[in-house]
Every structure is written in C-alpha cells, then in structure tokens.
C-alpha cells in the first residue's frame with residue numbers, strides 16, 4: 001500500500017514472491033527486499049517506471065551488484081563525495097520487475113517520475129545519428145549494446161539512422177523535421193557533430209533548427225566535445241552520455257563561422273552548401289565550427305596520424321612527440337582581431353572561466369541575419385595595424401579594431417571554443433561557451449625541442465598555457481593564410497576534420513547551437529592554479 005508524506009513515499013509489492021518495498025525519500029530512491037536493502041540510488045538515476053496491470057518495471061542506471069551480494073547501493077555520502085566520478089563510471093542499465101497493487105502503484109509511479117525528472121519531461125523523442133565506422137566500428141557496437149537498450153528502457157521514442165559515408169549526417173540534418181524531435185544524439189566522433197551542426201545551420205529554418213538540442217555519445221578517438229561536457233575523468237562513459245540525452249538540460253554553445261574561397265573547396269570532401277559574395281563579387285564558402293581550428297603541428301598530428309586510430313586517443317600524444325621532434329615551422333601568416341572584449345590577460349580569462357562554471361545560459365534569441373559576417377570574409381582585404389602584436393603588450397595597449405599580425409615564427413596555431421580537444425589535451429583551459437570570443441593558443445617555433453616535448457606532460461591539465469613561448473589570447477576574429485597552398489603533408493583541421501589547406505577566416509558567429517548537459521555547469525571548468533596572475537600570455 002502506498003503511503004505518502006511531504007518527504008517520503010512508499011510502495012509495497014512482491015519480487016519473485018518475496019515482500020518488497022520501494023521508497024522515494026527526497027532525492028533518493030530505495031528498494032528493500034525482505035527487509036534487506038536491495039537498491040539505494042540518487043533518484044536522478046531512475047530512467048522510467050511503467051505499470052502494466054499489477055506488473056511494475058522500474059529502470060535505472062545502477063552500479064553492478066557485488067559478487068556474493070545482490071545489493072546495488074550508492075549512498076548519499078558516496079554520491080556527494082570525491083569518488084562520485086568513479087562511481088559514475090560503473091553505472092549500468094538495471095531493471096526490476098515487481099508485483100504491486102495497481103491503484104497505489106499509479107500514484108507512486110507518478111511521484112517517482114516527478115522526482116526523477118525535476119526539470120525535464122520523460123520519454124523524449126530522440127533522433128540518433130550514428131557513424132557506425134567511428135572509432136573503427138566502436139560506434140555501431142555502442143549503438144547496439146548501450147544506446148538503443150538505454151533509450152528504450154527510458155521510454156524514449158527513437159529514430160535511428162546509421163550514416164553510410166561522409167556528408168550523410170549533413171544531409172539528414174538538412175532535411176529532418178526538427179519539430180518531430182526533442183533531441184538529436186550523435187553517436188560517433190566530433191566529425192559527426194561537425195556535419196550535424198553544419199547541416200542544421202544551412203537550412204532555411206536555421207533559427208528553429210539550431211534550437212534542436214544536440215547530445216554527443218563518444219565513439220571516435222578525440223571526442224573533445226563530450227569530454228568538455230562531462231570531464232576527462234569520466235572517460236567515455238556511454239551510459240552517462242545516454243543519461244544526458246534522456247535528461248540533459250539545454251545551454252547555448254556559441255559557434256565560430258569559417259569562410260574559405262569557394263575555389264579552394266573540394267565539393268566531394270567538403271560538400272557544404274552555404275555561399276556568400278565578397279565585396280568584389282568573388283564567391284566564398286561559409287561553414288561553422290563548434291570546437292577548433294588548427295594549423296602547424298596540431299593539425300599535422302590530428303590529420304597526419306589518422307592511420308593510427310587503432311591506438312585510440314594515445315595517437316594525439318605520440319603524434320605530438322613525432323611532430324615536435326620533426327620540428328617543422330608553420331608557414332602561415334596569422335592575423336588576429338581582438339575587438340572590444342578580446343584579451344591577453346590570463347587573469348581576465350580565468351575570471352571568465354570561473355563565471356562559466358557558475359552560470360548556464362539556457363537560451364537566447366537567434367540572430368535575425370544568422371550568417372552575416374561582422375568582419376567580412378577571407379576574400380575581403382584587411383588592413384593590418386602598423387604595430388604588430390607584441391607578447392609583452394598588456395590589454396590596455398592592444399589595438400582593438402585593427403588586425404594585428406603575430407610576428408614570431410610559429411610551430412602551431414590552435415583556436416577553439418571547448419576546453420578539451422581530446423582526453424590528453426585541455427587546449428583552451430579558460431574557454432567559455434558564451435563569452436563572444438575565440439580562444440587562441442600559438443606556440444613560438446623558437447622554443448627548444450626539450451620544452452616542446454615537455455609540454456606533452458602537462459597538456460592534460462591545461463598548464464601548457466604558462467609555458468615559455470606559448471601565447472594564449474582571446475579574440476573576436478582571426479585569419480590564417482598558409483604561405484604555400486601547395487605544400488605537401490601540411491594540414492588545416494577544423495573540428496578535427498581535414499579542411500582545404502588554403503586561407504581561412506574565422507569569427508565568432510551570432511548563431512549558436514543548443515547543447516545538452518547534465519549539471520548546471522556547462523562543462524567541468526578546470527581549477528587551474530596559475531604560477532602567477534595577470535602576466536602576458538607569453539610568460
């Protein structure tokens with residue numbers, strides 16, 4: 001019989017003929033079997049409760065039962081303590097079936113779902129786009145053994161599409177009926193998310209399409225977006241990623257928009273359809289990037305080590321070592337535009353990042369002209385400031401509305417909008433999902449080989465930004481012009497995908513994508529303790 005008071009509610013029933021009691025007490029769900037504690041969990045791990053006549057099924061994510069014990073327990077102390085992340089990694093799908101008295105059970109199911117979904121609605125309509133080949137077939141495997149069973153148990157209405165090759169996810173996102181779904185889940189790597197974002201962004205109903213919440217389920221080798229959302233320590237916990245699809249709340253994730261000469265685009269490899277005209281009538285292609293752009297070592301290792309995918313994300317560390325030892329300079333002109341809010345002060349950046357971990361911007365109006373470019377396209381001429389960028393310049397001396405060239409020889413330039421680009425590299429520790437700025441990290445080519453190699457030891461913690469010869473800044477736009485477009489084995493990577501090795505311009509777009517995350521934090525901002533505050537980024 002169900003008994004209710006303000007804090008607790010209980011339902012009595014039977015499990016395989018033995019008496020069982022289910023309780024909801026505040027934020028905790030418990031099940032007792034013959035007076036013994038059987039299940040104890042934060043109620044937010046309950047996925048669904050369904051009643052068919054007298055048969056009640058409760059589905060949840062729970063730790064596996066220990067050998068010699070049938071108990072699945074996460075106490076309040078464990079959930080609130082420092083081992084929470086470890087516990088989360090053990091979660092698996094678990095369902096219990098009980099015999100209950102129907103009238104009491106209905107009220108209990110109601111209360112359980114309300115407690116399990118305090119901010120969202122259960123039984124979401126989910127379209128799953130899966131790259132079955134991502135992570136060398138890992139995508140298909142995870143789709144079948146984790147994603148489908150968990151979403152099914154959570155009562156989600158699922159439409160599953162397995163992509164058959166490049167651009168398939170792009171085309172599906174261009175044509176799907178966005179009002180038919182509550183979430184678009186991307187099973188694959190960052191490349192799949194990149195296609196989806198660009199498919200949605202190139203639609204005529206772009207304002208509505210970009211409000212369809214996206215959730216990554218990591219099956220590639222980098223998975224920067226997923227790691228940035230859930231923390232590196234959670235690794236690639238697919239059950240957690242599914243929980244985000246089922247219960248995550250939306251937030252604004254700003255995009256960067258890229259322009260390249262349309263003649264530089266290979267239509268087969270890069271089939272994106274948005275086009276625009278420069279002031280002199282020449283045509284450019286425009287597309288969006290949610291994570292990063294790179295040239296020099298960082299792009300060479302991202303694209304050049306693709307044949308090493310079988311070693312997982314270790315390829316990024318080994319690749320960096322190999323390319324650092326090769327020590328080839330990045331032959332490109334790099335021009336940045338700081339705008340009103342750009343900064344080179346690590347102190348300012350850190351403040352912004354701290355604020356990001358406290359404030360989650362759930363929604364904002366979509367721009368009226370979504371693809372408009374504030375700083376023109378890559379085909380428009382720019383006027384360079386007569387004073388080049390100097391790493392010793394404080395914020396007050398930056399020329400804010402003129403393009404400044406980085407004068408030093410560089411080994412790489414990496415720009416981005418998420419902290420992690422892979423588990424082993426927190427490239428942009430002070431990034432912020434909605435600060436209207438692009439983070440830029442550039443490494444001086446003159447740094448000693450020893451220092452370059454040593455940087456691999458702390459890329460994971462983000463401390464490379466304090467290394468000698470590393471310039472970290474926030475800008476509103478940048479232009480990168482490779483000096484020799486025909487150079488062999490040189491790459492530009494956009495969101496980890498190979499882009500044409502040709503000039504590109506990136507600016508912070510007013511268009512944003514809607515991402516789901518589980519906490520009130522958009523991502524797990526690092527608690528970096530800098531050696532010194534408010535020093536120029538180079539030192």
Ligand SMILES: Nc1ncnc2c1ncn2[C@@H]1O[C@H](COP(=O)(O)OP(=O)(O)OP(=O)(O)O)[C@@H](O)[C@H]1O
Nearest residue numbers: 134135163164165166188189190191192220221222
């Ligand atoms: N069925 C498929 N076969 C081969 N390639 C595909 C298929 N479906 C999609 N692709 C292409 O694979 C590219 C990379 O996909 P994705 O990023 O999802 O996986 P990954 O490359 O293994 O992961 P990561 O980028 O994190 O290393 C996508 O941009 C897409 O063009």
